[in-house]
Amino acid sequence: MLELRSLTAGYDRRDPVVREVSLTVGPGESVGLLGPSGCGKSTLARVAALLHRPDRGQVVIDGEPARGWRHRARRAQRTAFGVVFQQPRLSADPRLTLTQLIAEPLRATGRGAEAPDRVRELARTVGLGGTCSPAARTRSATASSNAPAWPGPWSLRPRWLICDEMTAMLDASTTAALVTAVEDYRADSGAGLLAVGHDKVLLERWCDRTVHWDELTRA
Numbered sequence: 320m321l322e323l324r325s326l327t328a329g330y331d332r333r334d335p336v337v338r339e340v341s342l343t344v345g346p347g348e349s350v351g352l353l354g355p356s357g358c359g360k361s362t363l364a365r366v367a368a369l370l371h372r373p374d375r376g377q378v379v380i381d382g383e384p385a386r387g388w389r390h391r392a393r394r395a396q397r398t399a400f401g402v403v404f405q406q407p408r409l410s411a412d413p414r415l416t417l418t419q420l421i422a423e424p425l426r427a428t429g430r431g432a433e434a435p436d437r438v439r440e441l442a443r444t445v446g447l448g449g450t451c452s453p454a455a456r457t458r459s460a461t462a463s464s465n466a467p468a469w470p471g472p473w474s475l476r477p478r479w480l481i482c483d484e485m486t487a488m489l490d491a492s493t494t495a496a497l498v499t500a501v502e503d504y505r506a507d508s509g510a511g512l513l514a515v516g517h518d519k520v521l522l523e524r525w526c527d528r529t530v531h532w533d534e535l536t537r538a
C-alpha cells in the first residue's frame with residue numbers, strides 16, 4: 320500500500336501548493352490523478368516518490384513511513400519507486416548511450432552484474448531496435464532512469480510507478496506503446512501505479528480508478 324497522508328507541500332512554507340492531500344494506492348492498483356495545469360499534481364507526484372520533502376504529512380510505503388527524502392531516503396524505499404517525468408528529454412543524459420541509460424541504475428546500486436541481461440530484456444520491452452531516434456531515446460529514458468543516481472521505472476523492478484504526464488509530449492502510437500509497456504511490467508511485477516495528468520480519456524481508460532484533484536483537497 321502506498322499512502323499519502325495529509326500532505327502539505329510546496330516551495331514556500333507560507334503558501335504551499337499542496338494542502339492536506341490524502342490518497343491511497345493499493346498493491347497492484349492503478350490510480351489516475353486528474354487536475355488542471357498548475358494545481359500541484361507534479362509536486363504531489365514528487366513527494367510521493369520521495370523526491371520532494373513535504374512541509375507536513377506522511378508518505379507510508381508498505382506500512383513504513385518515509386523519514387528521508389531524495390538522497391537521504393533509505394535505499395530500500397528509494398528503489399521501491401520508478402518515476403517517469405513529463406520531460407523525458409531532460410531526464411536522460413544525452414552523453415550516455417541507450418545501453419548505458421538502461422544499465423546505469425543497476426551499476427549505481429551495486430547490481431552491475433545484472434546489467435547485460437536486463438539491458439537485453441528492457442530493450443525488447445520498450446522496442447529499441449538499436450536506433451537512436453528521439454522516440455527511441457524517450458523510450459530508453461522511460462526504461463532506465465531519470466538521473467544516473469536515481470533508479471527509474473524498470474531497471475530495478477520497483478513496486479511503485481509514479482508517472483507524471485508521461486505521455487504529454489508523445490504522439491498517439493508512442494503513447495499507446497508506452498502505456499502497454501507500463502501495463503506489461505505491472506502485470507509481470509504486480510507494481511502499483513500513480514499516474515498524474517490532465518488527459519481524462521487516457522487516464523480513465525488506463526487506470527483502475529481516477530480521482531480528481533478537487534476531491535482530494537475539498538475535505
Ligand SMILES: Nc1ncnc2c1ncn2[C@@H]1O[C@H](COP(=O)(O)OP(=O)(O)OP(=O)(O)O)[C@@H](O)[C@H]1O
Nearest residue numbers: 330336354355356357358359360361362363484517
Ligand atoms: N521548483 C519550483 N519552485 C517554485 N514554484 C514551483 C516549482 N515547481 C512548481 N512550482 C509552482 O507550484 C505550482 C504547482 O506546480 P505543479 O508543477 O506541481 O503543478 P501541476 O498540476 O503538475 O501543473 P502542470 O500540469 O502544468 O505540470 C505552480 O504554481 C508552479 O508554478
